[in-house]
Amino acid sequence: MSAQPLLSIRDLAVQYRTRRGAVEAVRGVSFDVEAGSVTALVGESGSGKTTVAQSVIGLLAANGRVSGGSIRLSERTDGPTELVGVGERRWRHLRGRCIALIPQDPGNSLNPVATIGWSVGEALRIHGWKDRAKIQARVIDLLERVGIDDPEARARQYPHELSGGMRQRVLIAAALALQPELIIADEPTSALDVTVQRTVLDLLDELRAETGTGILFITHDLAVAADRSDALVVMQGGRVQEAGPTAGVLAAPTSDYTRTLLADAPSLARVVERTAPDAAALADTLVEVSGLTQEFRRAGRSPLVAVDDVSFTVARGTTHALVGESGSGKTTTGRSIAGFNSPTRGTIRVGGTEVTALAGGRARRAFHRTTQLVYQNPYASLDPRQSIADILAEPLRNFGIGTRGERADRVAHHLELVALAPEIASRHPRELSGGQRQRVAIARALIVEPELVVLDEAVSALDVTVQAQILRLLARLQSELGLTYVFISHDLAVVRQIADTVSVLRRGRQVEHGAAAAVFADPQHAYTRELLAAIPGASLRTDSASRAAAFTSAGPVVPRKEEVSA
Incomplete structure (x- = not known):
């Protein structure tokens, strides 16, 4: 691990204003994302994981606000930046260039009346690219890089003409346009078939390895997180239930909630033979x-x-x-x-x-x-x-x-x-x-x-x-x-x-x-x-002893309280 994490979240608290008063959706959340690694944020709907992701990229709903804590991003060019309280002008510089988002639903996340090429090139235009030929060349390169066949033709198509897996690849291409240091992948494969899911996750792994980009991976599927993450943060009710290296958390979970997620994940569940009809x-x-x-x-x-x-x-x-x-x-x-x-x-x-x-x-x-x-x-x-x-x-x-x-x-x-x-x-x-x-x-x-x-x-x-x-x-x-x-x-x-x-x-x-x-x-x-x-979940279906060994050789994800105060 590097001395300075790419993303450092400490004691994050988020509130939403409602007619019944303020609702605290996230309370005291702390974890890191290292450059070139994947930190998975796992939990059910309502656990607060998407709220954390929206806080990191400054896209909370209008009635939401960060009420406490710190979110620090270590940029390659500008050094550490505190994201809490950043103004909209600064966010326009950070989004796309430093932090990018891969949203959950490929069916609703692309403009239906814009071509694929236009959507992928949007971040380039926002960040000052003027030369249409250069934008077009970059778009074709990105589409080719994420494995889309005949990228020139695909760039002229509209979202409804592509499959779900292809649309998700387009969203990944758009996120990569300006080579951001951090990608937030918010349930990027939950709407996809398992074979397409594996292809998309393989692609993210390859791109992370090539570019050194850090990934904050939001998912409710512990099996996917087990296969694809280096560090794991389990959330419930707006709080972190446990966190640490993925191998360690899964080898010896300390939280009842984590054990429940493990027991309920269908790809990890022990197969009980059904009584065969006579x-x-x-x-x-x-x-x-x-x-x-x-x-x-x-x-x-x-x-x-x-x-x-x-x-x-x-x-x-x-x-x-x-x-x-x-x-x-x-x-x-x-x-x-x-x-x-x-x-x-x-x-x-x-x-x-x-x-x-x-x-x-x-x-x-x-x-x-x-x-x-x-x-x-x-x-x-x-x-x-x-x-x-x-x-x-x-x-x-x-x-x-x-x-x-x-x-x-x-x-x-x-x-x-x-x-x-x-x-x-x-x-x-x-x-x-x-x-x-x-x-x-x-x-x-x-x-x-x-x-x-x-x-x-x-x-x-x-x-x-x-x-x-x-x-x-x-x-x-x-x-x-x-x-x-x-x-x-x-x-x-x-x-x-x-x-x-x-x-x-x-x-x-x-x-x-x-x-x-x-x-x-x-x-x-x-x-x-x-x-x-x-x-998914092959890594959890391996010998538990090997996972325990991996745990003992890994370091902590969340520093001790005294280290934070220091």
């Missing part, structure tokens, strides 16, 4: 998909084949997982099973109903009482204008089930079923956490007592501890109610915890299918092996 149970087929093909018309072009001749069965009371990256056809398949798509070819049977033959009206309505769909995003799938009681009662009203009093009783019962307090019924979605909203979405699907539930990435938007709670809830409800699940996910670490059988989809085709235990133990297709290899 032959009689497997013979009781609820879902039968045969030769499913789904094509979508495109003006002036050949049809897009989203699903190509997919076949599998799902036994009653079991979980079948559809696994693959974005664009693999898994969501299209799930929506077809739930009766929301009309396939081009093939058949789908659920119980005694041939879904592909449903004409609409009464028959389709009756089918939707037996088969329900839980969407990915609990923030978008609940009507913000309705109370939770109204949201849960709506399917009952639509199907003409029960009197008003009976519906109220069933709402109360299903809140209890998904472990939500009765008082939740009077609240609105905005008053609930992400995990609570997803429980409401599951309760809404179950309230009409379906046989089959299709869960479309139902836990991918949640923190790992909330995700673990929802997975345990789903397992309990399946055991108690005899439910059958079709579970859609890009994350094999989650799938191996919940699935009995699995179909691996790639570009619309089923490349592997079988019992989940067999597929995980002995994958036959190269694509399945690639997905398995991309599961």
Whole structure:
């Protein structure tokens, strides 16, 4: 380590003004980021980690302010700079040139009406570059450096024409434009498939090694932090729970909260073999998909084949997982099973109903009482204008089930079923956490007592501890109610915890299918092996003794109190 850290945060406190008074979001946070190294800031939503990052780059919300502490940046040219209290003119010099941000969501972080080249070159123009030819040459160089093919053509494209992984590479290119000394990566891969995530993280590692840039890496995923960071800071409720060299913290965590994060991370969880259904149970087929093909018309072009001749069965009371990256056809398949798509070819049977033959009206309505769909995003799938009681009662009203009093009783019962307090019924979605909203979405699907539930990435938007709670809830409800699940996910670490059988989809085709235990133990297709290899947390799945040895040879990240005062 260098004598002077690149970034030094000491006793940082941040407050937000609200109608209920000042809320202290960050309290007494201290840690360092060294040049050429990665410090991971880990915690759930609401832990304060993004607030810390926004404080470092001077982008707190209008109602937020640093109420105490110090943030010092050691610049190559100007030496140490205290960032707390810096004026906007000074910030315009620092942002982009000294500190750069890679934001979380590549879908919403690029100007949709600006070309990729314009977005990447924006920092150059802000910092005084005038020569258009030089800006263009630098943009092409940056795009090429982050591994974007045909950079000249890509520079002329718009964000909607690029995949999520490509857009994230563009954001990295923009952050690197002026070779900053510090990069803040705020959940830069949480919206990406595991294979794309690995590619992007590899890229950041390579660039850090080449340039000596320090990285403050914000994440809720301890497995990713374990693989990619040198130092680890675990936050909860605005405070640091523990900090130190990554190997040491993970070899011997001292905080109960860190131990909880380790236990709940799906890629690190000990694999518990699910009780395999017996032959009689497997013979009781609820879902039968045969030769499913789904094509979508495109003006002036050949049809897009989203699903190509997919076949599998799902036994009653079991979980079948559809696994693959974005664009693999898994969501299209799930929506077809739930009766929301009309396939081009093939058949789908659920119980005694041939879904592909449903004409609409009464028959389709009756089918939707037996088969329900839980969407990915609990923030978008609940009507913000309705109370939770109204949201849960709506399917009952639509199907003409029960009197008003009976519906109220069933709402109360299903809140209890998904472990939500009765008082939740009077609240609105905005008053609930992400995990609570997803429980409401599951309760809404179950309230009409379906046989089959299709869960479309139902836990991918949640923190790992909330995700673990929802997975345990789903397992309990399946055991108690005899439910059958079709579970859609890009994350094999989650799938191996919940699935009995699995179909691996790639570009619309089923490349592997079988019992989940067999597929995980002995994958036959190269694509399945690639997905398995991309599961983060490999460093934590190594011998614990080697991690403990690494811990003893590393130094502290946060200095002792007497060193700070000195």
